[in-house]
Amino acid sequence: MSSQVQENLVSSNEKYASDFKHGALPLPPAKKYLVVTCMDARIDPAAAFGISLGDAHVIRNAGASASDALRSIIISQQLLGTTSVLLIKHTGCGMLTFENRDIYQVINRNLGQGATGELEAQSFDFQPFPDLEDAVKEDVEFLRKSQLVAKGVEVSGWVYEVESGRVRKVI
Amino acid sequence: MSSQVQENLVSSNEKYASDFKHGALPLPPAKKYLVVTCMDARIDPAAAFGISLGDAHVIRNAGASASDALRSIIISQQLLGTTSVLLIKHTGCGMLTFENRDIYQVINRNLGQGATGELEAQSFDFQPFPDLEDAVKEDVEFLRKSQLVAKGVEVSGWVYEVESGRVRKVI
Numbered sequence: 213m214s215s216q217v218q219e220n221l222v223s224s225n226e227k228y229a230s231d232f233k234h235g236a237l238p239l240p241p242a243k244k245y246l247v248v249t250c251m252d253a254r255i256d257p258a259a260a261f262g263i264s265l266g267d268a269h270v271i272r273n274a275g276a277s278a279s280d281a282l283r284s285i286i287i288s289q290q291l292l293g294t295t296s297v298l299l300i301k302h303t304g305c306g307m308l309t310f311e312n313r314d315i316y317q318v319i320n321r322n323l324g325q326g327a328t329g330e331l332e333a334q335s336f337d338f339q340p341f342p343d344l345e346d347a348v349k350e351d352v353e354f355l356r357k358s359q360l361v362a363k364g365v366e367v368s369g370w371v372y373e374v375e376s377g378r379v380r381k382v383i
Numbered sequence: 384m385s386s387q388v389q390e391n392l393v394s395s396n397e398k399y400a401s402d403f404k405h406g407a408l409p410l411p412p413a414k415k416y417l418v419v420t421c422m423d424a425r426i427d428p429a430a431a432f433g434i435s436l437g438d439a440h441v442i443r444n445a446g447a448s449a450s451d452a453l454r455s456i457i458i459s460q461q462l463l464g465t466t467s468v469l470l471i472k473h474t475g476c477g478m479l480t481f482e483n484r485d486i487y488q489v490i491n492r493n494l495g496q497g498a499t500g501e502l503e504a505q506s507f508d509f510q511p512f513p514d515l516e517d518a519v520k521e522d523v524e525f526l527r528k529s530q531l532v533a534k535g536v537e538v539s540g541w542v543y544e545v546e547s548g549r550v551r552k553v554i
Contacts, residue, residue: 215537217416217467218552224433225550232548234425239477241424245388251440251455253412254405256429262395269422272443274455283509284422284445290489291477296388306410306462318461319531327530338454359498360490366386377403379396381389 237266245269245296246288248351250276250305254374261300261372261379269294275307276300277339278351286360295365297355300379301348302372307340315340344371348382408437416440416467417459419522421447421476425545432471432550440465446478447471448510449522457531466536468526471550472519473543478511486511515542519553 246269249257257263257270269288271281278285278299288294315338320328330336341347352369355361369383417440420428428434428441440459442452449456449470459465486509491499501507512518523540526532540554 215467217414217469217537218539220414220433221469221541221550222552225431225548228431228433229548235546235548237425237545239423239425239475243388243391246422251417251442251459252410253437253439253441254408254410256436258427258429260396260399262391262399265427266424268424270424270443271422271445272441273452274442274458277454280451280454281444283448283451283507286490287445287477287486287509288422290486290493291481296386298388298392304410306458310462315458315461319457322461323530323533330530336454338458359494359501362494366388368389370392374408375406377396377400377406379392379400381393 234265240292241266241268241294243267244294245298246271246285246294247298247300248276248278248281248285249300249372250274250302252302252305252374255302255372260377261298275305275339275341275347276351278354280339282358282360285355289362289365297365297367298370299348299351299355299367300370300372301344302374303344304374305344308342308344310340312338312340345382352383405436411463412437412439412465414438415465416469417442417456417465418469418471419447419449419452419456420471420543421445421473423473423476423545426473426543431543431548432469446476446510446512446518447522449525451510453529453531456526460533460536468536468538469541470519470522470526470538471541471543472515473545474515475545476515479513479515481511483509483511516553523554
Protein backbone atom coordinates (compact mmCIF):
# COMPACT_ATOMS: atom_id res chain seq x y z
CA MET A 213 0.00 0.00 0.00
CA SER A 214 1.31 3.36 -0.97
CA SER A 215 0.88 6.32 1.34
CA GLN A 216 0.34 9.92 0.32
CA VAL A 217 4.01 10.60 1.02
CA GLN A 218 5.02 7.84 -1.39
CA GLU A 219 2.51 8.99 -4.01
CA ASN A 220 3.92 12.51 -3.83
CA LEU A 221 7.45 11.12 -4.38
CA VAL A 222 6.34 9.13 -7.45
CA SER A 223 4.28 11.86 -9.09
CA SER A 224 6.76 14.70 -8.39
CA ASN A 225 9.62 12.56 -9.63
CA GLU A 226 7.83 11.68 -12.87
CA LYS A 227 7.68 15.38 -13.71
CA TYR A 228 11.33 15.88 -12.73
CA ALA A 229 12.57 12.91 -14.78
CA SER A 230 10.51 13.79 -17.87
CA ASP A 231 12.70 16.84 -18.39
CA PHE A 232 16.00 15.50 -16.97
CA LYS A 233 19.18 16.59 -18.76
CA HIS A 234 21.94 15.83 -16.23
CA GLY A 235 22.45 12.10 -16.77
CA ALA A 236 26.11 12.44 -17.74
CA LEU A 237 27.42 14.23 -14.64
CA PRO A 238 30.54 12.59 -13.16
CA LEU A 239 30.63 11.14 -9.62
CA PRO A 240 33.20 13.51 -8.03
CA PRO A 241 31.84 16.96 -7.11
CA ALA A 242 32.85 19.46 -9.84
CA LYS A 243 33.64 22.28 -7.39
CA LYS A 244 35.45 19.99 -4.91
CA TYR A 245 33.60 21.06 -1.78
CA LEU A 246 31.15 19.69 0.71
CA VAL A 247 28.43 21.25 2.84
CA VAL A 248 27.42 19.95 6.27
CA THR A 249 24.05 21.29 7.33
CA CYS A 250 20.98 20.36 9.38
CA MET A 251 18.14 18.05 8.32
CA ASP A 252 15.71 20.89 9.20
CA ALA A 253 12.71 21.05 6.85
CA ARG A 254 13.13 24.81 6.38
CA ILE A 255 16.52 24.51 4.63
CA ASP A 256 16.87 23.99 0.87
CA PRO A 257 20.67 23.85 0.50
CA ALA A 258 20.75 23.91 -3.31
CA ALA A 259 18.66 27.09 -3.46
CA ALA A 260 19.83 28.86 -0.30
CA PHE A 261 23.53 28.09 -0.65
CA GLY A 262 23.87 28.22 -4.45
CA ILE A 263 24.78 24.59 -5.10
CA SER A 264 24.27 23.56 -8.73
CA LEU A 265 23.69 19.90 -9.52
CA GLY A 266 27.01 18.05 -9.56
CA ASP A 267 28.98 20.73 -7.69
CA ALA A 268 29.19 19.59 -4.04
CA HIS A 269 28.51 16.83 -1.55
CA VAL A 270 25.71 17.72 0.86
CA ILE A 271 25.69 16.01 4.26
CA ARG A 272 22.69 16.61 6.50
CA ASN A 273 21.89 15.39 10.01
CA ALA A 274 20.17 16.66 13.15
CA GLY A 275 22.06 19.82 14.10
CA ALA A 276 24.71 19.68 11.35
CA SER A 277 26.98 17.67 13.63
CA ALA A 278 30.56 17.40 12.38
CA SER A 279 31.34 14.26 14.36
CA ASP A 280 28.18 12.57 13.04
CA ALA A 281 29.28 13.57 9.52
CA LEU A 282 32.88 12.38 9.92
CA ARG A 283 32.49 9.07 8.02
CA SER A 284 30.99 10.94 5.05
CA ILE A 285 33.57 13.75 5.21
CA ILE A 286 36.50 11.29 5.13
CA ILE A 287 35.01 9.47 2.11
CA SER A 288 34.33 12.78 0.36
CA GLN A 289 37.89 14.00 0.86
CA GLN A 290 39.91 10.80 0.53
CA LEU A 291 38.03 9.12 -2.33
CA LEU A 292 36.31 11.98 -4.15
CA GLY A 293 38.77 14.83 -3.84
CA THR A 294 36.88 17.56 -1.97
CA THR A 295 39.14 20.14 -0.31
CA SER A 296 36.76 22.61 1.34
CA VAL A 297 34.05 22.25 4.02
CA LEU A 298 31.19 24.69 4.67
CA LEU A 299 29.61 23.82 8.03
CA ILE A 300 26.23 25.58 8.30
CA LYS A 301 24.04 25.40 11.44
CA HIS A 302 20.89 27.52 11.73
CA THR A 303 18.72 29.67 13.97
CA GLY A 304 15.67 28.03 15.53
CA CYS A 305 17.38 24.63 15.51
CA GLY A 306 15.62 21.85 17.41
CA MET A 307 18.97 20.91 18.99
CA LEU A 308 18.79 24.12 21.04
CA THR A 309 15.54 23.02 22.68
CA PHE A 310 16.36 19.87 24.66
CA GLU A 311 18.97 17.95 26.61
CA ASN A 312 19.78 14.26 26.42
CA ARG A 313 17.76 13.47 29.57
CA ASP A 314 14.65 15.05 27.95
CA ILE A 315 14.74 12.86 24.84
CA TYR A 316 15.58 9.78 26.94
CA GLN A 317 12.36 10.46 28.88
CA VAL A 318 10.32 10.86 25.69
CA ILE A 319 11.73 7.62 24.29
CA ASN A 320 11.04 5.78 27.52
CA ARG A 321 7.41 6.93 27.38
CA ASN A 322 6.91 6.27 23.65
CA LEU A 323 9.06 3.20 22.97
CA GLY A 324 9.50 1.60 26.37
CA GLN A 325 12.29 0.66 28.72
CA GLY A 326 13.93 -1.69 26.19
CA ALA A 327 14.62 1.18 23.82
CA THR A 328 15.96 3.43 26.57
CA GLY A 329 18.11 0.56 27.86
CA GLU A 330 19.66 0.07 24.42
CA LEU A 331 20.57 3.76 24.29
CA GLU A 332 21.89 3.83 27.84
CA ALA A 333 24.07 0.78 27.16
CA GLN A 334 25.74 2.73 24.33
CA SER A 335 25.80 6.04 26.28
CA PHE A 336 24.02 7.31 23.18
CA ASP A 337 24.50 11.07 22.75
CA PHE A 338 21.84 12.92 20.73
CA GLN A 339 24.22 15.91 20.53
CA PRO A 340 21.94 18.79 21.52
CA PHE A 341 23.73 22.14 22.06
CA PRO A 342 22.84 25.16 24.24
CA ASP A 343 24.48 27.92 22.15
CA LEU A 344 24.37 28.15 18.36
CA GLU A 345 27.55 30.11 17.59
CA ASP A 346 29.59 28.16 20.14
CA ALA A 347 28.40 24.94 18.52
CA VAL A 348 29.51 26.16 15.09
CA LYS A 349 32.95 27.09 16.44
CA GLU A 350 33.36 23.80 18.30
CA ASP A 351 32.49 21.74 15.23
CA VAL A 352 34.85 23.72 13.01
CA GLU A 353 37.65 23.31 15.56
CA PHE A 354 36.89 19.58 15.78
CA LEU A 355 37.43 19.23 12.02
CA ARG A 356 40.47 21.53 11.88
CA LYS A 357 42.18 19.56 14.64
CA SER A 358 41.19 16.08 13.47
CA GLN A 359 44.02 13.97 12.12
CA LEU A 360 41.39 12.42 9.83
CA VAL A 361 41.04 15.69 7.91
CA ALA A 362 43.97 16.67 5.66
CA LYS A 363 45.86 19.80 6.70
CA GLY A 364 45.19 21.60 3.40
CA VAL A 365 41.39 21.35 3.75
CA GLU A 366 39.64 24.69 4.31
CA VAL A 367 36.92 24.50 7.00
CA SER A 368 34.59 27.44 7.67
CA GLY A 369 31.53 27.79 9.92
CA TRP A 370 28.29 29.65 9.21
CA VAL A 371 24.82 30.33 10.55
CA TYR A 372 21.74 30.25 8.31
CA GLU A 373 18.82 32.35 9.55
CA VAL A 374 15.56 30.52 8.87
CA GLU A 375 13.69 33.79 9.53
CA SER A 376 15.44 35.80 6.79
CA GLY A 377 17.01 33.21 4.48
CA ARG A 378 20.44 34.79 5.11
CA VAL A 379 23.78 33.12 5.92
CA ARG A 380 26.47 34.82 7.98
CA LYS A 381 30.01 33.68 8.66
CA VAL A 382 30.97 32.70 12.22
CA ILE A 383 34.52 31.37 11.79
CA MET B 384 40.65 34.98 3.49
CA SER B 385 37.61 33.90 1.57
CA SER B 386 37.86 31.17 -1.05
CA GLN B 387 35.86 30.94 -4.25
CA VAL B 388 33.60 28.37 -2.57
CA GLN B 389 32.83 30.81 0.26
CA GLU B 390 32.31 33.69 -2.17
CA ASN B 391 29.83 31.60 -4.14
CA LEU B 392 27.91 30.85 -0.91
CA VAL B 393 27.73 34.54 0.02
CA SER B 394 26.75 35.87 -3.40
CA SER B 395 24.22 33.10 -4.17
CA ASN B 396 22.68 33.47 -0.73
CA GLU B 397 22.30 37.25 -1.11
CA LYS B 398 20.12 36.65 -4.15
CA TYR B 399 18.12 33.92 -2.36
CA ALA B 400 17.53 36.04 0.76
CA SER B 401 16.56 39.18 -1.17
CA ASP B 402 13.39 37.46 -2.28
CA PHE B 403 12.79 35.20 0.77
CA LYS B 404 9.16 34.72 1.82
CA HIS B 405 9.29 31.63 4.08
CA GLY B 406 10.44 33.17 7.37
CA ALA B 407 7.36 32.04 9.30
CA LEU B 408 7.52 28.30 8.64
CA PRO B 409 7.21 26.21 11.82
CA LEU B 410 9.97 23.86 13.02
CA PRO B 411 8.15 20.49 12.68
CA PRO B 412 7.90 19.18 9.09
CA ALA B 413 4.43 19.96 7.71
CA LYS B 414 4.02 16.61 5.92
CA LYS B 415 5.47 14.60 8.83
CA TYR B 416 8.03 12.60 6.87
CA LEU B 417 11.75 12.28 6.48
CA VAL B 418 14.00 11.32 3.59
CA VAL B 419 17.33 9.55 4.01
CA THR B 420 19.48 9.83 0.90
CA CYS B 421 23.11 10.01 -0.20
CA MET B 422 25.40 13.06 -0.05
CA ASP B 423 26.12 12.51 -3.79
CA ALA B 424 26.53 15.77 -5.71
CA ARG B 425 24.17 14.58 -8.46
CA ILE B 426 21.10 14.45 -6.20
CA ASP B 427 18.87 17.47 -5.53
CA PRO B 428 16.29 15.99 -3.14
CA ALA B 429 13.92 18.98 -3.13
CA ALA B 430 13.62 18.97 -6.93
CA ALA B 431 13.93 15.24 -7.65
CA PHE B 432 11.72 14.01 -4.80
CA GLY B 433 9.16 16.85 -4.71
CA ILE B 434 9.95 18.23 -1.25
CA SER B 435 8.59 21.73 -0.72
CA LEU B 436 10.25 23.97 1.87
CA GLY B 437 8.98 23.06 5.33
CA ASP B 438 7.57 19.66 4.37
CA ALA B 439 10.16 17.05 5.40
CA HIS B 440 13.44 16.40 7.18
CA VAL B 441 16.24 15.50 4.78
CA ILE B 442 19.13 13.40 6.13
CA ARG B 443 22.11 12.84 3.84
CA ASN B 444 25.30 10.85 4.32
CA ALA B 445 27.67 8.72 2.26
CA GLY B 446 25.53 5.90 0.86
CA ALA B 447 22.24 6.90 2.58
CA SER B 448 23.13 4.70 5.54
CA ALA B 449 20.21 4.07 7.92
CA SER B 450 22.43 3.25 10.90
CA ASP B 451 24.49 6.41 10.36
CA ALA B 452 21.18 8.34 10.22
CA LEU B 453 19.70 6.72 13.35
CA ARG B 454 20.40 9.61 15.75
CA SER B 455 18.68 12.03 13.37
CA ILE B 456 15.78 9.66 12.68
CA ILE B 457 15.03 9.20 16.39
CA ILE B 458 15.05 12.98 16.97
CA SER B 459 12.84 13.52 13.91
CA GLN B 460 10.29 10.95 15.09
CA GLN B 461 10.33 11.41 18.85
CA LEU B 462 10.61 15.20 19.07
CA LEU B 463 9.23 16.45 15.77
CA GLY B 464 6.48 14.00 14.95
CA THR B 465 7.51 12.42 11.64
CA THR B 466 5.81 9.09 10.91
CA SER B 467 7.13 8.04 7.50
CA VAL B 468 10.64 7.33 6.17
CA LEU B 469 11.68 7.29 2.51
CA LEU B 470 15.12 5.69 2.22
CA ILE B 471 16.59 6.46 -1.21
CA LYS B 472 19.95 5.09 -2.39
CA HIS B 473 21.13 5.60 -5.98
CA THR B 474 22.82 4.09 -9.01
CA GLY B 475 26.49 4.89 -9.53
CA CYS B 476 27.03 5.31 -5.79
CA GLY B 477 30.63 5.65 -4.62
CA MET B 478 29.90 3.11 -1.87
CA LEU B 479 29.70 0.39 -4.55
CA THR B 480 33.29 1.05 -5.64
CA PHE B 481 35.48 0.21 -2.63
CA GLU B 482 35.92 -1.93 0.47
CA ASN B 483 37.07 -0.83 3.91
CA ARG B 484 40.62 -2.09 3.30
CA ASP B 485 40.86 0.15 0.19
CA ILE B 486 40.01 3.36 2.00
CA TYR B 487 42.21 2.39 4.95
CA GLN B 488 45.11 2.15 2.48
CA VAL B 489 44.30 5.54 0.95
CA ILE B 490 44.11 7.14 4.39
CA ASN B 491 47.39 5.54 5.43
CA ARG B 492 49.05 7.00 2.34
CA ASN B 493 47.46 10.47 2.58
CA LEU B 494 47.14 11.07 6.32
CA GLY B 495 49.69 8.72 7.85
CA GLN B 496 49.78 5.83 10.27
CA GLY B 497 48.35 7.90 13.15
CA ALA B 498 45.10 8.42 11.27
CA THR B 499 44.82 4.77 10.28
CA GLY B 500 45.61 3.75 13.85
CA GLU B 501 42.78 5.92 15.19
CA LEU B 502 40.34 4.27 12.77
CA GLU B 503 41.61 0.76 13.51
CA ALA B 504 41.27 1.34 17.26
CA GLN B 505 37.56 2.09 16.73
CA SER B 506 37.10 -0.67 14.09
CA PHE B 507 35.75 2.23 12.01
CA ASP B 508 33.39 0.96 9.29
CA PHE B 509 32.98 3.20 6.22
CA GLN B 510 29.91 1.14 5.28
CA PRO B 511 30.56 0.41 1.60
CA PHE B 512 28.14 -2.08 0.00
CA PRO B 513 28.55 -4.47 -2.94
CA ASP B 514 24.92 -4.58 -4.16
CA LEU B 515 22.60 -1.58 -4.41
CA GLU B 516 19.17 -3.21 -4.06
CA ASP B 517 20.34 -5.53 -1.28
CA ALA B 518 21.68 -2.50 0.59
CA VAL B 519 18.31 -0.74 0.29
CA LYS B 520 16.49 -3.80 1.61
CA GLU B 521 18.94 -4.30 4.48
CA ASP B 522 18.63 -0.69 5.61
CA VAL B 523 14.83 -0.78 5.46
CA GLU B 524 14.79 -4.01 7.47
CA PHE B 525 17.20 -2.49 9.99
CA LEU B 526 14.76 0.39 10.61
CA ARG B 527 11.63 -1.79 10.58
CA LYS B 528 13.15 -4.10 13.19
CA SER B 529 14.75 -1.45 15.37
CA GLN B 530 13.15 -0.97 18.78
CA LEU B 531 14.20 2.68 18.44
CA VAL B 532 11.69 3.20 15.60
CA ALA B 533 8.00 3.23 16.59
CA LYS B 534 5.90 0.36 15.21
CA GLY B 535 3.48 2.66 13.36
CA VAL B 536 6.23 4.31 11.30
CA GLU B 537 6.08 3.52 7.57
CA VAL B 538 9.52 2.74 6.08
CA SER B 539 9.98 2.28 2.33
CA GLY B 540 13.12 1.82 0.20
CA TRP B 541 13.88 3.28 -3.23
CA VAL B 542 16.56 3.64 -5.88
CA TYR B 543 17.22 6.94 -7.65
CA GLU B 544 18.81 6.61 -11.08
CA VAL B 545 21.37 9.37 -11.58
CA GLU B 546 21.38 8.56 -15.31
CA SER B 547 17.65 9.19 -15.86
CA GLY B 548 16.50 11.21 -12.85
CA ARG B 549 13.93 8.49 -12.04
CA VAL B 550 13.10 6.84 -8.70
CA ARG B 551 11.82 3.30 -8.43
CA LYS B 552 10.52 1.45 -5.41
CA VAL B 553 12.50 -1.50 -4.06
CA ILE B 554 10.63 -2.38 -0.87
